[in-house]
Amino acid sequence: xxxxxxxxxxxxxxxxxxxxxxxxxxxxxxxxxxxxxxxxxxxxxxxxxxxxxxxxxxxxxxxxxxxxxxxxxxxxxxxxxxxxxxxxxxxxxxxxxxxxxxxxxxxxxxxxxxxxxxxxxxxxxxxxxxxxxxxxxxxxxxxxxxxxxxxxxxxxxxxxxxxxxxxxxxxxxxxxxxxxxxxxxxxxxxxxxxxxxxxxxxxxxxxxxxxxxxxxxxxxxxxxxxxxxxxxxxxxxxxxxxxxxxxxxxxxxxxxxxxxxxxxxxxxxxxxxxxxxxxxxxxxxxxxxxxxxxxxxxxxxxxxxxxxxxxxxxxxxxxxxxxxxxxxxxxxxxxxxxxxxxxxxxxxxxxxxxxxxxxxxxxxxxxxxxxxxxxxxxxxxxxxxxxxxxxxxxxxxxxxxxxxxxxxxxxxxxxxxxxxxxx
RNA sequence: GCGGGCGUCGCCAAGCGGUUAAGGCAGCGGCUUGUGGCGCCGCUAUUCGGGGGUUCGAAUCCCCUCGCUCGCCCCA
Numbered sequence: 001x002x003x004x005x006x007x008x009x010x011x012x013x014x015x016x017x018x019x020x021x022x023x024x025x026x027x028x029x030x031x032x033x034x035x036x037x038x039x040x041x042x043x044x045x046x047x048x049x050x051x052x053x054x055x056x057x058x059x060x061x062x063x064x065x066x067x068x069x070x071x072x073x074x075x076x077x078x079x080x081x082x083x084x085x086x087x088x089x090x091x092x093x094x095x096x097x098x099x100x101x102x103x104x105x106x107x108x109x110x111x112x113x114x115x116x117x118x119x120x121x122x123x124x125x126x127x128x129x130x131x132x133x134x135x136x137x138x139x140x141x142x143x144x145x146x147x148x149x150x151x152x153x154x155x156x157x158x159x160x161x162x163x164x165x166x167x168x169x170x171x172x173x174x175x176x177x178x179x180x181x182x183x184x185x186x187x188x189x190x191x192x193x194x195x196x197x198x199x200x201x202x203x204x205x206x207x208x209x210x211x212x213x214x215x216x217x218x219x220x221x222x223x224x225x226x227x228x229x230x231x232x233x234x235x236x237x238x239x240x241x242x243x244x245x246x247x248x249x250x251x252x253x254x255x256x257x258x259x260x261x262x263x264x265x266x267x268x269x270x271x272x273x274x275x276x277x278x279x280x281x282x283x284x285x286x287x288x289x290x291x292x293x294x295x296x297x298x299x300x301x302x303x304x305x306x307x308x309x310x311x312x313x314x315x316x317x318x319x320x321x322x323x324x325x326x327x328x329x330x331x332x333x334x335x336x337x338x339x340x341x342x343x344x345x346x347x348x349x350x351x352x353x354x355x356x357x358x359x360x361x362x363x364x365x366x367x368x369x370x371x372x373x374x375x376x377x378x379x380x381x382x383x384x385x386x387x388x389x390x391x392x393x394x395x396x397x398x399x400x401x402x403x404x405x406x407x408x409x410x411x412x413x414x415x416x417x418x419x420x421x422x423x
Numbered sequence: 424g425c426g427g428g429c430g431u432c433g434c435c436a437a438g439c440g441g442u443u444a445a446g447g448c449a450g451c452g453g454c455u456u457g458u459g460g461c462g463c464c465g466c467u468a469u470u471c472g473g474g475g476g477u478u479c480g481a482a483u484c485c486c487c488u489c490g491c492u493c494g495c496c497c498c499a
Contacts (some may be wrong), residue, residue, distance in 0.1 A: 118492080305499055364455085369459035374459085
């Protein structure tokens with residue numbers, strides 16, 4: 001026997017049993033964005049490696065060790081997108097969207113990160129994200145976050161925590177980094193190994209270390225908020241006030257820093273305690289410097305991304321169900337004449353708007369009816385050669401108890417007979 | 424990339440060194456060659472993720488490998 005081929009590690013198939021749930025999720029999201037006046041943008045899965053290196057930051061883990069990169073046949077360094085923002089900004093610049101005014105955009109689709117798979121973490125995973133390009137007002141932060149919060153609620157998810165922080169301006173951060181490093185160096189020996197390393201590579205990331213000893217130590221450390229200029233702090237307060245006014249509960253987390261270089265000012269995460277180690281369902285923040293960094297005009301932006309696999313895990317845990325809808329009609333047929341006619345009848349009923357499953361097995365009526373029952377269809381339409389010759393069909397209500405026998409209906413009347421009852 | 428756990432039919436699952444690898448669900452066939460849901464009967468793993476090894480003998484022990492899973496890391 002030939003060795004069984006498998007999907008690549010961390011790459012997951014979505015079988016028919018799962019796709020109903022995904023479609024429901026996508027439908028809800030699409031409608032939510034439509035009502036929020038946010039428009040969809042679709043960009044390629046594959047981009048020049050340089051886009052991510054410049055956009056996300058060379059020093060980040062996502063760029064440094066998690067990208068699916070390769071050189072194509074034209075010797076171009078390419079990368080499967082590890083996140084959506086960089087591509088959206090690139091597309092907006094390339095097509096001059098920003099000169100048409102501020103953009104309210106959303107995107108969805110697969111992202112790729114070469115990591116060790118874990119619950120809620122795959123190598124190909126799916127995100128839905130929002131990007132507001134060209135919005136500086138603190139109210140845009142509030143609205144962006146509110147859209148995420150409400151979408152999660154529309155998807156039936158409660159019991160979530162919105163953690164929020166301000167990373168201030170690049171100057172604020174530079175100032176803070178110096179203070180923090182100075183302080184941490186005095187406590188160098190008390191830090192865990194990972195954090196000691198990050199002291200030189202990315203000291204701010206030490207703040208959200210999961211090491212309990214490090215966390216205990218950090219309680220005494222200088223706080224980012226104290227290094228913010230007044231204007232940054234005011235801005236943050238306005239965002240918090242705006243969220244409070246919308247009755248969206250926030251938890252200030254002074255140690256929330258996030259891993260992508262482009263974030264500044266508002267940074268937030270929406271987390272759930274039901275997800276284990278991968279607790280973040282939605283994360284985002286302001287990235288006022290990114291557009292410029294990618295060669296565009298200085299443009300204030302805020303955005304977020306939402307992990308669909310994690311969302312689905314939460315929906316499942318909270319018992320939300322979504323089953324694939326059964327067909328309206330199961331078309332039982334037997335005999336050559338009836339078989340040919342059934343093919344035509346199925347098409348005709350479908351054109352009339354009914355969902356029709358046509359039995360192609362050639363099995364007996366009993367077998368087919370059994371399958372009709374299991375399909376969950378409301379109606380069985382039976383077509384044998386006797387009926388075919390007479391231009392009739394038998395109609396059975398599969399959801400009744402079988403008390404009344406099948407009705408005999410002229411083929412021409414079938415659609416009309418079934419449609420009003422279908423609802 | 425690092426550490427722990429796991430891997431028996433499409434799914435759930437017994438077996439834990441000794442002749443033919445339980446069972447349930449699903450599937451298929453029959454009872455019922457033109458009429459469903461119930462019931463009954465039968466069929467469906469020469470094989471235990473894959474490859475080596477130990478042994479008279481392995482699904483059961485060892486090694487490697489692949490995959491899953493939990494934690495670290497990272498993030499959605």
